[in-house]
Amino acid sequence: MSEELAGLTVGLIGAGNISRVHAASWKAVGARVLVYSLEGAEALAEQYGLEVVQTLDGVLAEAEFVDIVTPSATHKEIALAAIKAGKNVICEKPLTLTAADSHEVIDAAAAAGVQLYPAHVVRFFPAYKAAYDAIQAGRIGEVAVARFYRQASSPAGAGWYREVARSGGVIMDLMVHDLDQARWLCGEVTTVYAVQNPPTVDGVSPVNVAAHVTLTHESGAISHCRATWGATGTTFQTGFSVAGDKGVLKFTSEGNTGYKEELQNGATAGDLLIPESSLGESPYLTQLREFAVCLRGGPEARVLAGDGATAVYLAEAARASMESGQPVDMKTFVSTGAVA
Numbered sequence: 001m002s003e004e005l006a007g008l009t010v011g012l013i014g015a016g017n018i019s020r021v022h023a024a025s026w027k028a029v030g031a032r033v034l035v036y037s038l039e040g041a042e043a044l045a046e047q048y049g050l051e052v053v054q055t056l057d058g059v060l061a062e063a064e065f066v067d068i069v070t071p072s073a074t075h076k077e078i079a080l081a082a083i084k085a086g087k088n089v090i091c092e093k094p095l096t097l098t099a100a101d102s103h104e105v106i107d108a109a110a111a112a113g114v115q116l117y118p119a120h121v122v123r124f125f126p127a128y129k130a131a132y133d134a135i136q137a138g139r140i141g142e143v144a145v146a147r148f149y150r151q152a153s154s155p156a157g158a159g160w161y162r163e164v165a166r167s168g169g170v171i172m173d174l175m176v177h178d179l180d181q182a183r184w185l186c187g188e189v190t191t192v193y194a195v196q197n198p199p200t201v202d203g204v205s206p207v208n209v210a211a212h213v214t215l216t217h218e219s220g221a222i223s224h225c226r227a228t229w230g231a232t233g234t235t236f237q238t239g240f241s242v243a244g245d246k247g248v249l250k251f252t253s254e255g256n257t258g259y260k261e262e263l264q265n266g267a268t269a270g271d272l273l274i275p276e277s278s279l280g281e282s283p284y285l286t287q288l289r290e291f292a293v294c295l296r297g298g299p300e301a302r303v304l305a306g307d308g309a310t311a312v313y314l315a316e317a318a319r320a321s322m323e324s325g326q327p328v329d330m331k332t333f334v335s336t337g338a339v340a
Helices: 017-028 041-048 056-062 072-084 099-112 126-136 169-186 283-295 305-324 330-335
Strands: 009-013 032-036 065-068 088-092 116-119 143-153 189-197 209-217 222-230 237-244 248-252
Touching: 009 017, 009 056, 017 032, 017 041, 017 283, 032 041, 032 056, 056 072, 065 072, 065 283, 072 088, 072 099, 088 283, 099 116, 099 305, 116 283, 116 305, 126 169, 126 237, 126 248, 143 169, 169 189, 169 209, 169 222, 169 237, 169 305, 189 305, 189 330, 209 305, 305 330
Parallel strands: 009 032, 009 065, 065 088, 088 116, 143 222
Antiparallel strands: 143 237, 189 209, 209 222, 237 248
């Protein structure tokens, strides 16, 4: 462990698929990790050398801060419990399933004087960070048009993902990464227009589904995001193209770029497939170390609680657009609290 993180004790809440990369990352920085979960804690602890704690209160009493990796619908309740206990919080995306809930959690953290960070890990993937740095440096001039895509083997065949009230569907669960990227790379969003095929019916997401969202940014730039939950075994792929008046930035995980995302080692057809980097340090490790250093008084992290709330707002606006068939004006949408 680095000196700045010496003696770190982390409370990991949840033991599902994403918990594996979080557990591995915390162990890589030398942290002591306490894990609490309704299911799977013992197996996760045995695999990664963690300590099982039988209650949430037990974790909150001993951990320096908590890392929430539970299903999306539980994020708010657990985050508020941690904040009430005076603990700083790291929370997997989406921060909550509604922006109103996200702001409730943010306000609670501010009132309690604790810090809150949403785990939007794509900001820590090398290609995306390189694009951000290039745009900030003016390498491609003023951004005009951008495209982002993301596809994965659908998790909606079983479990809670198919219930939109619990997962938010493909936009909130998968595309939320690229909605955050579009805003990060192209600036604040003014309008959102979205379509999905097949449509969600009676709150149940199709198992295999594709969604398309077009964003207009304050700068005049236009960005398009596509997210697909594909058939079982669909290869995870992601990429972007960002064009400015002086050049274009392109990346695809399938291209010969010297950087490749792969399925998690040992994944099976029933697992949620999580991309890993085969070049250099895991972005999950980079992310969690940056958050931990920030929580101990280091430099500000590159993603803040407000970013998590805004990504949720954009996903909600996309859902509203799909329901109405019309573009959504973000100023009106936010000011009227027009969220489900």
